[in-house]
Amino acid sequence: MKRLMVPAMLAVCSCALLEPAVLPGTAEGEFRLWMPDACGVQLLGDWNEWGGMAGPSGLPDPEAGRMERAADGWWTITVDLPRGRHRYVFLVDGVRFVTDPLNPLTSTFMGLETSLAVTGR
Numbered sequence: 001m002k003r004l005m006v007p008a009m010l011a012v013c014s015c016a017l018l019e020p021a022v023l024p025g026t027a028e029g030e031f032r033l034w035m036p037d038a039c040g041v042q043l044l045g046d047w048n049e050w051g052g053m054a055g056p057s058g059l060p061d062p063e064a065g066r067m068e069r070a071a072d073g074w075w076t077i078t079v080d081l082p083r084g085r086h087r088y089v090f091l092v093d094g095v096r097f098v099t100d101p102l103n104p105l106t107s108t109f110m111g112l113e114t115s116l117a118v119t120g121r
Helices: 002-015 046-052
Strands: 026-034 041-045 074-082 084-092 096-098 106-109 112-119
Touching: 026 084, 041 046, 041 074, 046 074, 046 084, 074 084, 074 112, 084 106
Parallel strands: none
Antiparallel strands: 026 074, 041 084, 084 096, 084 112, 106 112
16 A cells, blocks of 8 residues: 555645746746727737738738637736747727736837837846
């Protein structure tokens, strides 16, 4: 019985050490926006070619950065970001760009006011 207890205890203890996988050189970040009346919200930024609009086709991808809505009106998404500075905005209902009201850091991209996330300080 003692022989079974040691491996079982090791297995249980090692599970507590597991963490969600984050790519080397990246930081996991959660973005949130309270927009209870929105039908859809996307997170667009440097890391996803602004939802495809800055890519070769120049066309937006409606699935890029698609956020999940909670019953309380908050929209959320978790992304792995490379370390550095990243400009981003929320695209609400496919027509309105909104900066992050929870983040005072801002920048510009092609004349558009954006929010600025800094990872890996």
